Amino acid sequence: MLILLTNDDGIRAPGLVAMYRELTSLGEVHVVAPETVQSATGHGITLSTPLLTQRVTVEDTFTGISVDGRPADCVKLAVARILPRRPDLVISGINSGANVGINVIYSGTVAAAIEAAFLGLPSIALSLYLRNEIPLDYARTASFAMKVVRQIVAAGLRGGQVVSVNIPPLRKEQSPTGVKIVRQCTNAWIDQYEERTDPRGRPYYWNRTVFHLGATDQDTDVAALRDGYITITPLQFDLTYYPMLREWKDRVWMVE
Amino acid sequence: MLILLTNDDGIRAPGLVAMYRELTSLGEVHVVAPETVQSATGHGITLSTPLLTQRVTVEDTFTGISVDGRPADCVKLAVARILPRRPDLVISGINSGANVGINVIYSGTVAAAIEAAFLGLPSIALSLYLRNEIPLDYARTASFAMKVVRQIVAAGLRGGQVVSVNIPPLRKEQSPTGVKIVRQCTNAWIDQYEERTDPRGRPYYWNRTVFHLGATDQDTDVAALRDGYITITPLQFDLTYYPMLREWKDRVWMVE
Numbered sequence: 001m002l003i004l005l006t007n008d009d010g011i012r013a014p015g016l017v018a019m020y021r022e023l024t025s026l027g028e029v030h031v032v033a034p035e036t037v038q039s040a041t042g043h044g045i046t047l048s049t050p051l052l053t054q055r056v057t058v059e060d061t062f063t064g065i066s067v068d069g070r071p072a073d074c075v076k077l078a079v080a081r082i083l084p085r086r087p088d089l090v091i092s093g094i095n096s097g098a099n100v101g102i103n104v105i106y107s108g109t110v111a112a113a114i115e116a117a118f119l120g121l122p123s124i125a126l127s128l129y130l131r132n133e134i135p136l137d138y139a140r141t142a143s144f145a146m147k148v149v150r151q152i153v154a155a156g157l158r159g160g161q162v163v164s165v166n167i168p169p170l171r172k173e174q175s176p177t178g179v180k181i182v183r184q185c186t187n188a189w190i191d192q193y194e195e196r197t198d199p200r201g202r203p204y205y206w207n208r209t210v211f212h213l214g215a216t217d218q219d220t221d222v223a224a225l226r227d228g229y230i231t232i233t234p235l236q237f238d239l240t241y242y243p244m245l246r247e248w249k250d251r252v253w254m255v256e
Numbered sequence: 257m258l259i260l261l262t263n264d265d266g267i268r269a270p271g272l273v274a275m276y277r278e279l280t281s282l283g284e285v286h287v288v289a290p291e292t293v294q295s296a297t298g299h300g301i302t303l304s305t306p307l308l309t310q311r312v313t314v315e316d317t318f319t320g321i322s323v324d325g326r327p328a329d330c331v332k333l334a335v336a337r338i339l340p341r342r343p344d345l346v347i348s349g350i351n352s353g354a355n356v357g358i359n360v361i362y363s364g365t366v367a368a369a370i371e372a373a374f375l376g377l378p379s380i381a382l383s384l385y386l387r388n389e390i391p392l393d394y395a396r397t398a399s400f401a402m403k404v405v406r407q408i409v410a411a412g413l414r415g416g417q418v419v420s421v422n423i424p425p426l427r428k429e430q431s432p433t434g435v436k437i438v439r440q441c442t443n444a445w446i447d448q449y450e451e452r453t454d455p456r457g458r459p460y461y462w463n464r465t466v467f468h469l470g471a472t473d474q475d476t477d478v479a480a481l482r483d484g485y486i487t488i489t490p491l492q493f494d495l496t497y498y499p500m501l502r503e504w505k506d507r508v509w510m511v512e
Contacts, residue, residue, distance in 0.1 A: 050452070050460040072362075076447045077461055102374060104495050105367075106328075118358060118444050144511060151509055161500065179509030183496040188374050191332045196306070204306040205333055230511060234500035239360050240439040244417065244490035253407055253435030255400060255486060 001027025004078050004087040004116070005064075008071040008095060008108030010037045012058050015094030015128060018138035020062050022146035023091060026153075030087070031064025032078035034071060051077060071112035079119055089153065090116035093126030094138065094145055098166050100129075100213070100221035100231065101185040110164055114237050117162035124149055124157070125164040125235075129213075129225055134169040141167050144176060148230055166221060166231045177228035184233055185220035257283025260334050260343040260372070261320075264327040264351060264364030266293045268314050271350030271384060274394035276318050278402035279347060282409075286343070287320025288334035290327060307333060327368035335375055345409065346372035349382030350394065350401055354422050356385075356469070356477035356487065357441040366420055370493050373418035380405055380413070381420040381491075385469075385481050390425040397423050400432060404486055422477060422487045433484035440489055441476035 003023055007016045011033040023029045035054070051073055057063045065082055067074045071092065079086065095109040104110050109125050116123035126145045130136070148165055157163065168176055193205040213226035221231045259279055263272045267289040279285045291310070307329055313319045321338055323330045327348065335342065351365040360366050365381050372379035382401050386392070404421055413419065424432055449461040469482035480487045 050462045051449075052454070052458065052460045054458065076463075077449055080447060080449050081451065081461060102493075105370065105374075105493055110495075111361075114361070118361075118442075119446070120444055147511060148509070155504065155507060161497075163500075176511050179511055181501055181504045181507070183498070183501060184494055186374075186494045188376055190375070191336055193307075193333055193336050195337060198308070202308065202310065204308045205337060206306045207332075230509075232504070232509075234497040234504065235495045236497035237358075237361055237495075238440055238442045239366075239491045239493075241417075241490040241492035242439070244419075245437055245439060248411065248437045248488070248490065251411060251437070253404070253486075253488075255403060255432050255435055 001088045002083065002085060003027045003029045004075070004083060004090045005029050005031045006033045006071060006074045006078070006090070006092050006112050008034060008112065010034050011056055011064055011066045013096065014138045015096050015141070017059055017061055018142035019091065019094050019126065019145060022142045025146070026150070027088065029062070030078070030083055031062055032074045032082055033064060033066060034074060035066040035068045071108040072115040075112050075115040075119070087121060090121050090123035091126065091149065092123065094141055094167070095127040096130060097127060098129035098213070098225060099125065099127040099164060100166050100225050101187065102189045104164065104184050104235070110235070113162045113164065114235060117160050118237060120159045122157040122159055123162045124152060125162070127164070127166045129166060129168050131169045134171055137170070140170065144230065148179060148232065152232070162235045164233045164235055166225050168225055168228045168230065176230045178230070179232060180224040180229040181232050182219055182221045182224045185216045185222040187216055257344045258339065258341060259283045259285045260331070260339060260346045261285050261287045262289045262327060262330045262334070262346070262348050262368050264290060264368065266290050267312055267320055267322045269352065270394045271352050271397070273315055273317055274398035275347065275350050275382065275401060278398045281402070282406070283344065285318070286334070286339055287318055288330045288338055289320060289322060290330060291322040291324045327364040328371040331368050331371040331375070343377060346377050346379035347382065347405065348379065350397055350423070351383040352386060353383060354385035354469070354481060355381065355383040355420060356422050356481050357443065358445045360420065360440050360491070366491070369418045369420065370491060373416050374493060376415045378413040378415055379418045380408060381418070383420070383422045385422060385424050387425045390427055393426070396426065400486065404435060404488065408488070418491045420489045420491055422481050424481055424484045424486065432486045434486070435488065436480040436485040437488050438475055438477045438480045441472045441478040443472055
């Protein structure tokens with residue numbers, strides 16, 4: 001099994017390294033990932049500037065290719081030029097930070113996985129929910145992630161299908177409450193900005209929103225992750241809103 | 257009517273200026289747009305760096321606020337801090353370049369409109385399909401866009417709803433074939449990269465894909481725009497793929 005591993009935190013991120021170590025039990029893992037941190041870049045791509053690449057050895061664990069581009073660029077370029085053949089599976093992560101609710105749209109981790117699905121490949125985005133009071137343990141997170149990845153593969157994830165997996169932060173003695181298949185919470189997230197003045201008297205604004213998993217319906221990714229579950233959300237890349245399409249289909253529109 | 261006008265080509269882009277001129281007939285237009293070109297940034301947001309803002313007067317036509325951030329930042333910041341009250345309508349564009357098919361996902365223009373819908377506002381993304389052999393005429397494009405915007409508002413576009421409008425390039429004597437409500441084409445778009453070597457012998461890759469509207473089903477945005485129609489596609493920001501959610505709902509998942 002040929003596996004492409006990428007992320008949006010950069011090729012040296014501990015979440016990627018930990019996941020690499022787990023994935024080698026499943027197949028031949030090729031890493032093509034951004035040179036630098038690309039968090040919250042969303043589904044951007046690089047069109048007008050070239051993509052520099054470099055062979056990088058990380059923690060004596062793997063030698064991969066770093067790309068000075070965005071997560072979706074890494075997937076495009078890996079599939080078009082770098083990998084010896086089309087991969088059987090694409091893994092993006094483990095991201096440091098949850099990708100649930102509205103963050104699904106902003107996430108570079110998810111964008112890379114969606115890009116792979118565009119290209120007809122089966123793909124999985126992996127993210128870890130961070131909480132300050134719980135120490136990070138990527139090795140343990142990756143071992144839980146791997147159990148879920150194996151089951152998703154066994155369930156028959158097909159080319160063009162993409163799922164996003166979020167893992168709760170766990171203290172040493174804790175296990176996840178369970179695994180839940182849940183929808184994306186679409187509640188609005190209202191950002192707060194602090195206004196300041198720069199040394200030249202010009203105003204600037206700083207986003208001071210602290211992400212937390214708030215109140216929401218019980219069947220969503222936000223609620224399940226908050227309650228300690230590993231969440232699995234199947235995603236799509238058809239943004240058409242069909243109910244409105246049907247409603248507006250027969251309206252008469254004028255252009256003159 | 258208070259209208260927020262933004263884009264991803266930057267506050268001085270001719271498509272935005274032309275649309276400003278049209279929109280003043282509909283209400284009070286406030287421009288909050290990126291300082292620099294942000295094409296293909298997707299739905300990125302700025303979290304860790306501050307957003308500098310500046311009052312900018314463009315072509316003696318309007319004075320707006322430029323933000324050194326991404327399209328979605330502009331909408332967030334405008335709604336949270338800059339506008340005197342919540343806008344009644346958000347317009348993003350006119351983008352120079354079509355946002356149909358897979359480009360819907362990459363588009364900063366669409367991301368700004370989707371961000372507005374997140375925040376519970378009605379919003380419309382506007383894009384012009386560019387073809388080299390047809391001279392650009394933003395004033396004429398904006399006048400067609402305005403006709404469509406008026407009809408969308410009259411149709412009762414609600415808070416939280418977002419539509420993407422694409423306009424074909426037109427020669428002086430031409431009119432659009434008509435207006436079509438169509439779904440997003442989700443066909444894969446295979447990018448091609450040219451490999452080169454930098455002066456230090458390192459490889460780099462350049463995306464050489466030329467966007468064109470290819471063969472696809474007749475009911476899609478790509479087909480209709482190619483055939484000279486103005487296209488309207490209602491969009492959503494729930495990326496959950498429900499058929500798979502239902503299929504996987506009752507599977508048993510193990511974490512130990």
